[in-house]
Amino acid sequence: MTRGFVLVIEDLTEVVRAQKASAWREVARRLAHEIKNPLTPIQLSAERLRRNFSSAPPNAKALVDECTGAIVAEVEALKNLVARVPNSMKELVDRTMALYEDRMDKVKVVVDVSEDLPPILMDSLQMKRVLVNLLDNALAALAGEPLQELTIRCDLARDDTMARLTIADTGRGIASEDRERLFTPYFSTRKKGTGLGLAISSRIVADHGGYIGVEPNSPKGTRFILELPVCQESSLSMTSPASGSR
Ligand SMILES: Nc1ncnc2c1ncn2[C@@H]1O[C@H](COP(=O)(O)OP(=O)(O)OP(=O)(O)O)[C@@H](O)[C@H]1O
């Protein structure tokens, strides 16, 4: 009887790389959490000092104002910095859609967002606010329409440097003359609308280095397009930011 061998050679480079990136994200997620915890007490203490010195002699008051002002501003900047961690678009979409479970009974919803997309450096609370604004608008536009469909997709765009999320509804659509004004504060065609939803959303997206746009959906309705820069591989393994969602 002749004996043979089966030699299996598997390239594990990708797996090891992904495991390393994931471990770094976890370390940084914890670090961000530890940094974040004392920030609010620091800010509140600085503000308390400022209030208590409001009737102090002018020199002392000016000094306290200057120092507490610097503390509050620096802490604010730090809060923003640690709020942005690599997050998965799929997780963000799933968590946001979970909020609408009871409100989408009449709507045919399609969500096509892959788990394999690279993470995005984002403040997930803020970005959730953006999605909520877009979804609220879509639901308002769909209300009472015979065809109620909502499609959410995410792909890579611009040489894979951006994640492009599209939220398309078959609602009543937007008049072409209104399209220019959508992102302007206080523009609203809704009775109870403040007209701030899209203005705030576009600000948040711009703060994240992204874009938001709108176009007609086919065969009808509206499609909002959100582009956000994805984390480059080098930034994941070198600067070790964290994954995590709120
Ligand atoms: N998906 C959509 N379909 C049709 N029209 C839309 C859609 N999204 C936004 N709009 C139009 O854009 C306007 C501005 O939207 P925005 O979210 O800024 O304010 P709002 O929804 O009117 O009020 P708020 O969001 O502050 O409650 C809306 O009043 C509506 O006319």
Ligand SMILES: [Mg+2]
């Ligand atoms: Mg709105």
